[in-house]
Amino acid sequence: MQLYDLIDLDQLSTKEIMELIDLANKIRKNPWAYRESCRGKIMATLFYEPSTRTKMSFQTAMYRLGGEVVGFDNPQNTSVSKGESLKDTVTVVSGYADLVVIRHPCEGAAAAASLYSKSPIINAGDGGHLHPSQTLADLVTLYNEKGRLDHLKIGLCGDLKNGRTVHSLIRTMTHFPGSSFVLISTPDLALPKYVQDVMDAAGCPCTIAENLEQVLPTLDVLYMTRIQQERFSSREAYEKQKGVFVLDRAKLRSAKPDLRILHPLPRVDEIAVEVDDDPRASYFHQTVYGMYARMALILTILQSQGRPERKRAPRSTHPNHCSNPKCITQTERYLPRLFTEAGDMLLCSYCDGGTLI
Amino acid sequence: MQLYDLIDLDQLSTKEIMELIDLANKIRKNPWAYRESCRGKIMATLFYEPSTRTKMSFQTAMYRLGGEVVGFDNPQNTSVSKGESLKDTVTVVSGYADLVVIRHPCEGAAAAASLYSKSPIINAGDGGHLHPSQTLADLVTLYNEKGRLDHLKIGLCGDLKNGRTVHSLIRTMTHFPGSSFVLISTPDLALPKYVQDVMDAAGCPCTIAENLEQVLPTLDVLYMTRIQQERFSSREAYEKQKGVFVLDRAKLRSAKPDLRILHPLPRVDEIAVEVDDDPRASYFHQTVYGMYARMALILTILQSQGRPERKRAPRSTHPNHCSNPKCITQTERYLPRLFTEAGDMLLCSYCDGGTLI
């Protein structure tokens, strides 16, 4: 398979995703065979917001392939603090490195970077928008721990409104036959409508629950997320409700023996420490699978031949500016304004946000 | 020799320490022969408090063996700042790396980490408690610069109360025949009683001095430490006394020609710059020996075969909590409470602190 940038997991077919999962497993079973695969190659990690976990996973992946890593994780120490544009930073760094991994607080930043980069871009998180390598890690975990990616009943618990890993996992799982979902959350932290729409369009059954314990016995997979106190309307609301979404040994008693529990980590206290020794707890395995997923991703990109011709960045397709206040185009004003039309909406090609015409 | 974790140098026999010193010297004499020894291996450095010196020494050691390094040195940029427990961080990172080097402000942190790590742990300093690789560096230096580790009269000068390198060196040297000690300090900064007890139990002669110049002619080794102004009761006390503990060329005139001066560095002004060119000054050699000591340590650990089965963390042995306010168990409350009984005391298995039953 040929892969250049990875901005959004949706750009891959189910077949291509399966190829990446297979490669991750091949590497996992015989890592020594790959330890020189990227010798002489350099990966840059441009982390405009800190994320040690993701960065260490990418770094380790590259080192285990024999490559090297440069980068920064604190824009205060960089040319960025002197007012340098994303375009200039990416142009320069992609001249040094064979691959650029970018994390940025603004939505659409990775797509913007890909317009100017001389090397492939991997999106390692653009604000609350996308985080495709995390989803790939989730899929490698599910495939290995459940033995399949189809016909899974997946419970998603916690903050479903702000959790980009949840949105991305749902979108991807709708492509596999027989997926069904149980959403366990408060009304305030419910899944956004556009993700709900994706499930509906794919015809995937979906149940809404406000109590983890009641639905737990029906699940094949439980995907837990961190639920932040500050997301609740008040401290009282938080104190009253948080227990409902905490997974502990008592609640697990009624769960299936082959349930698998995932969590993108870091956790705070939404999973009791006592659960860690339960054989159904897969969240620590998940980080190891994630490393192999990233190795597969890096290797596939660096071995792809038919790289697209890099040309000038495209011209603006519309005079409008994207109305999403978190979109990268709000701060990087030189970016061409790129949209696709969808009925009476313009969809921003960077952040996927909709703007009424 | 087989070695898994290195938490405390006391866990090694004198014979094993000599094996590590011999290996360090073998590497020092022929470094090129070892430059691929750890190719494909990854070491993680988890530095919960900054220490560039120690970190660079470990990093260089790993690179000179052909391995790679990942890690962090600023917990503010990490998942730790999101409230992640030591257990979770260590579990995840030890899933990425083949070896974990940890430095932490709390006493017992490395021992706690070893309960959950999937890879060997090296303690690179846990608060004021232990710093075994520094002591190993001291021993390699002494062995090479003095030609022996036995029958040495060792002066220790400066802040003997808070200097963990001093405590650790004394404890280790009591295992070698003929060691004797001269403690040069103020009453306020005197050696803690439990270290004094170790010397007494081993039958090592020990003299107490308040003046460096008077005892200097009798010494084989002078181990200097940084003496911090804020440790004195007042600025006047500091100004009055500091000169007594400053080593300069004048004081050295009466010292033995084969004296060796060590210092764990960084120094501030307790050794005058003019001493640097004296052939008895070994403190800069000491950092180079330290690098070879760490190479020997890393290599031994990564080549050890019979690694112990990793099981679940043990259960609490006592209902009590450790009473040492700096113990890692004070902040990481999920840790099992582990003690050994010694008379009417419980000795904490993490920080070695004593709690009355």
Place this chain on the structure above:
Amino acid sequence: MQLYDLIDLDQLSTKEIMELIDLANKIRKNPWAYRESCRGKIMATLFYEPSTRTKMSFQTAMYRLGGEVVGFDNPQNTSVSKGESLKDTVTVVSGYADLVVIRHPCEGAAAAASLYSKSPIINAGDGGHLHPSQTLADLVTLYNEKGRLDHLKIGLCGDLKNGRTVHSLIRTMTHFPGSSFVLISTPDLALPKYVQDVMDAAGCPCTIAENLEQVLPTLDVLYMTRIQQERFSSREAYEKQKGVFVLDRAKLRSAKPDLRILHPLPRVDEIAVEVDDDPRASYFHQTVYGMYARMALILTILQSQGRPERKRAPRSTHPNHCSNPKCITQTERYLPRLFTEAGDMLLCSYCDGGTLI
């Protein structure tokens, strides 16, 4: 060619500079042939002030030669914050590494470091004084993009007073036949007299202009620099004048078709983004050439055999202290006071600053 430290590009003959440029081009054309050239070697980067760009360029250069990198980029996290002297830090780190790259806010810091280092020193910027690897990058760019280094008419635009890259480029270009210069700036930001003197002494024609547009058609090379608002006497003066020094597509219309535009980067808005796609824009190529220039530099230094005997630091030649408030000798008081006499002036051997006798 044999090269140990690189403190100042002026220490190299024109022939040696051409050798470095040729090597940079050889590596550029066949990088794979060099990817193991520095295997097993370690470079330390001591960055006492942050500069991600320069650091990443050096790191990438070393990795592409097969070497490894250790270092720090934030003195707050280091022993420096405990009061350690430059001498001690350099002594220790040069005991770990085969090559030390240093950047420091004080003028003369690299020269000071070279007195104590056990390994070669590369000056990666000492305050506003020197930055030889940047100038080498500029020369590799000019040589490749113009086809020659002689008979070039070079415009230098922006802040010519504070731009060390400008000073260094002028000094070096005066050694090549037929160089002429056009200085485009305000009187407040004009070139310092001592650089003007270098040009005059070499007999290089030099024109002064206050308007970029007027002189642009005559230039072979335009070297742009960042012009900082705070350098102007008032905000009004800045607003009034900044447009004069901004390069945009309109101004470029009258320029030669083989003009080449350089900029040390980062830029802010002194070059309009629309210029980036102009084939005469060489400032992004310049960063790539810079990486190859640094590879040539590192390789030449690490392959040099006849390294000078490291002895003790020299003794002070004069009782005086350097009067330059930014000189490294102001803060590192143990440094020997080294001067050369020039008429009624003493020239500081660290910072090149003049002190009246």
